[in-house]
Amino acid sequence: MTQNGWGQQWPQQPQNWQAEFALPHDLRGPFIREFTPQGGYRHLHSQVASVLYYRNGGHSVVTVRGAEHHNKPLMGKPTSVCWIARGQHQVSFQLELPTSGDRSRFKAGADVNWEVRDFHLAAEKRVVDVERMLRPPLESRLRGVSRRYGLDSAQQVDEAIQDELASGRWNDFGADLGLVTQVFIRIDLGQAAADHHAQMVAVEKSTEVQQAMDTAQKARVMANMEDAQKLISAGEATQYAHLLAQDPSRAQDILAELQRQARAQRQGALDYLTNLINQGVVQRHQIDDQVRALIEFSRTASSTVFQNGVPPAPTALPAPPVPPHPPLPPAAPSDAPPIPPPAAPADAAEETDTPQDDTGVGGRA
Template identity: 80%
Template sequence: MTHQAWGQQWQAQPRQAEFVLPDELRGPFVREFTPTSAYRHQISQVAAVLYYRNGGHSVVTVRGAEHHNKPMMGRPTSVCWIARGRHQARFQLELPSRGDRSRFTAGADVNWEVQDFHLAAEKRVVDVERMLRPSLEARLRGISRRYGLDAAQEVDEAIQAELISGRWRDFGTELGLYTEVFIRIDLGRAAADHHAQMVAVQQGSEVQQAIDSANKARILANMEDAQKLISAGETVQYATLLAQDPSRAQDILVELQRQARDQRQGALDYLSNLINQGMVQRHQIDDQVQALIDYGRTVAAGVLPNGLPMAPTALPTPPVPPMPPVPPAAVHGTHPDAIPAPPAPQDDAAGRPGHGG
């Protein structure tokens, strides 16, 4: 046999007498190789799962073999070594607290051993932590989210009660493993994190109070100046804006001119409405003002056929005084204030006027 052929035979079928499992084994799947001759199992630390061309398999240990659809004269096409004995996966978890406001730090110890060597070979379980961590975290998150960071002791007790409830007997069986799970909440870390949160809240409150106090002091300091600015009128306000930002001079000038035009037009409209309502006589108006009114009407006639509109500040039409009451008509057309005439003298039977007695 050449040196190259001997090396290929060693790579395909390693020496079993020199094999030793590492102390920190991550998973039960150790290795897979193709035997070049009849396989004889000689290692107690692993079990060998032999696969045949017809789909059958055998599980071989130093204590014997279990065959499943093994051909009579067939040789294995592949051999997988699966670790025996009890091993441990140790890692840390971060479990959310109530409302996901913070996290509990927990240590996890998962003791495992292979219960079904063929299934462990089929699933190729090379890393127990990586394959079991998602399921483990999913189960524990439902418990830890019931408690706040100040209740770390209660979380630990609730998890221990859950682990011994019997509902974890199937944990890992889908990978061919039998497991025992131990979880411990880091109470000291939880207390420190809770204290840090309280300090952060207190500091944040103090910072906010300082900001509020500074804002209040700034408002009070500016109050007197603001009152003076408001009472001084628009002229001082525009002057203040111009002093604060000289680049806005053109905008401020345009606004002042617009306000002046609006005020002049409003005054003319108001005076014109007073004249139309008879509240002011035309002879009481200065000639120059009258000329401005006439000019405004002339210009408005071309734009507004109905004349100038009513100004917003027009006075209401004065009420018409009531007429005095009419006295009742006199009887038979006689004036009520007329003095009645004395009765006419009566004639006697002869027709002569009688003499008074």
């Protein structure tokens, strides 16, 4: 930001103070400061370059070796001055690069040697912190290399990164900030080996714990097997009683379920009887006995009404009942004399002996 107060004091500073100016050893970025000069500006420091901005949009880059002017007005004075560090500097920081499948991380150290190539661009970009601006693109490039290897291949990933840095594809790294850089990456092989060993130990312990849990679960199942078989063979009543004993607070739900099942069984028995009557399997005069059988069926819910199964439904209406015939006389034996025919009544004989003439008047012959 512009420091007007500092700029006003700048021309009046003693000459010996000017000679004592020095850049810090741990400089994080080339952008030192910006101020507004009062009157003309004279560049005196060799460790920085001055970027002068003019009202018309032009600028000048001034170092102890000379000045470069771009659209500078003839008699114009600078409205703002930015100091940009000269010389080569270094910034160091730590990185964590993912392994194959992002299962773990390689720990790495990064050293970036940087120097300003374009002072005007560095002032425009306001490069105050090289690490903050270069870390994201640096990690992005290195992740593509480290993800090819597992944690047990730390040496291989280190060699692959060195080959990548020496390939020439990193020559423009930082150029968009006005910098020329040289990047050094070192993978912490000792830490990678320790992490890999710890990972293997953790996997082994996890496997042992899982095996112990499986064994205990199997033992619990076998221990409960006999009780479970007894509970199943005891029937529904014992099972509901067992649930009620385990959790008495569920009594209301269990009783409601038992009542629902009883209603369903009664309704099923009634539907079953109705179906038999509709199909003609059960006659109405037989309902009393069948009702008793169905009541027994609904109570036990384990036996059928008919021992031989339900007869198939008739395909036509049943035939009407046939009246019973009188019994036939017993057959006569073969050696018995023939039975004479019964005698005719007297009136019948008379009617037989009296012939009738054509006139219809009977008379004797």
